[in-house]
Amino acid sequence: AAALALLLPMSASSTDTRARSNQFWWPEQLNLAPLRAQDLRSNPYGEEFDYAEAFASVDLKSLKSDIEKTLTTSQPWWPADWGHYGGLMIRMAWHSAGTYRIHDGRGGADGGQQRFDPLNSWPDNVSLDKARRLLWPIKQKYGRSVSWADLMILAGNVSLESMGFDTLGFAGGRVDDWEADRVYWGAETQMLANNQRYHNGQLEKPLAALQMGLIYVNPEGPNGNGDPLAAAADMRLSFGRMAMNDEEIVALVAGGHTLGKAHGAHKADCIGPEPGATPVEQQGLGWRNRCGKGNAEDTVTSGLEGAWTQTPTAWSVLYLDNLFRFDWEKTTSPAGATQWKPTDESAQQLVPDAHVDGKHNPPVMFTTDIALKQDPGFRQIAERFWKNPKEFDLAFARAWFKLTHRDLGPRSRYLGSEVPQEVFAWQDPVPDVDHPLIDEQDTAALKLALLDAGLTVPELVRTAWASAASYRGSDMRGGANGARIRLAPQKDWPANTPEELTRVLKRLAEIQQQFNQSLSGGKRVSLADVIVLGGAAAIEKAAKDAGHPLHVPFTPGRTDAAAEMTDPLSFAVLEPTADAFRNYYSDRAYGSPTEMLVEKADLLTLTVPEMTVLIGGMRALNANAGQSSHGVFTDAPGTLNRDFFVNLLDMATVWRPSNDNPGLFEGRDRESGELRWTATPVDLVFGSNSELRAVSEVFAADDGERRFMEEFVAAWTKVMTLDRFDLQ
């Protein structure tokens, strides 16, 4: 018994009576939980709730004036610094948006995830529980018509405006989540652990923050080392993974720290546990401060202390002015944190205290602020901003709008009366439809032309999939609209089999042109639509060839984006380094082949049955990247059939790892030993993982044919229309 006990995972204790997941017993097992979370049933507003409609009923002006009033009404339970909550609210908005990361599009303001642990309890989010409680009366008043996600960002905007800054505007449309997103925030088991997420000197992908529990970087420099140049490198890396360049970094940090203050009046041992670890009577408010009044001038948030400027509730260029006019030396806050103060005697009394009348303090800088002065690249930009405050204002306005709207998806999702007119490249814009669309008759004729174009079913399917499946639900980027598949960098992605793709797209464009010439009444069809319709036509043919004719729905209305509005660097992060649906895997993927299967399915917002039926159907359609035959368990490749499931579950086949091709598998006839099929781990997991096997059995059963066909078409159509926000 003693030996057996040793095999238990470390955290197992005989008194812990909670149900344990299979991940606890078999941590290596594929975790399908992210896909289970696509279920809408935990939304208390119900599945029918339409947020856009609800938001349209809100008078944005009066909502903003309600927020404005809250900002300047100090509450005794959490007194406002200088009588204005603006600084706190801007930090809340920035921390809400700032978790966004480009490599998987996760994080960001959408969903209002800051309400939930772990973000709610991250050490970097100290005191933001108070900011949200201050806003509760407004949330209560507007109810479902204003999401928390929108409210947090809007509160940041109103704060800036209330303190004299002209923002570019605000778009609503962020829909609240109702449970914590299952985001991979890092492997650490301790908050703020040092140096855990670097492998070969590289920050682990898709992470963007440098330590667990931080939004981005440590204000005291890497691991708190107080080195501004090293801090600059961290800022570039980390903000880079938030899609921000040097100019945007300088604008954001200088702009943000123009307002508000840091809080570190006492040592950290004054502070109680974070919200997630508080007893019920604290009602989710964490970090209770036992020292002094516990708030106001005794507040402990980050442990750094002080304001950057002499007017912390009014927009100015004083942050940059102080940074360059004074020499700065290292000092420690009352809490013991490393920060910087001016050497100049005359500067020691510049900043009025936030709470104590008549008291004055020196301005402060963090190591990450000093980085803007010491790093040559940052310095050049910061000096330019200092000398040209108008440029600084504009740069901050643009960077703030991008920061807070980056994960809201395309402009067609923007709601409300304050959406800026200007179109930004990072919004991945597509042109408006400015002509009549093709009707059902035209569509039928075009389908015939597409099937008569000398292109195969797999070619048409692969091309449509490559185009649409670049979508990711995390930040609503990618997808078929815009036909950016024909532009750099997508046309050259290895997963897209570029030689074939170029040839297919050329042919599709010829057909598009001929067809458009034949249309009357100004009607036109875009290449983006032709690509998707090609997939639909191919699947209809593949189903007919399998003896089961069916209809694949198609709705025209996509347009073709120009190369000028396509920033190749910004699109590079959408590259599928693995796409299990095309049985494609590269060593640049940030997970194993099967983990990347669930990752891709999750980014495509698929459920477990949708993922399963798509894999089986795509294999039968012979749609693998590079035309490999792994997982194509059928004698009739290119037709739509459920042979993948039937043959995978067939006990007459026995599977072994391939000797010649490490990472691949061979399926042989159990009796004769004859080679029948080859497979990747992705193919085999549908027979080995017990939950996936359960779904595979549904399609392999004798009564599963119809279900398979219908579910495949439904899931395929879902993927093809993920970016059609105009249809929803």
Ligand code: HEB
């Ligand atoms: Fe910041 C504050 C850090 C960026 C905005 N900041 C803060 C603090 C800290 C930090 C530590 C203090 C807290 C307390 O209360 O204590 N940041 C930081 C870092 C970074 C940043 C590290 C990177 C580099 N910020 C930023 C940005 C922004 C900001 C980007 C925006 C835009 N902040 C801010 C504000 C504040 C702060 C507004 C104030 C708050 C109050 O007042 O409460």
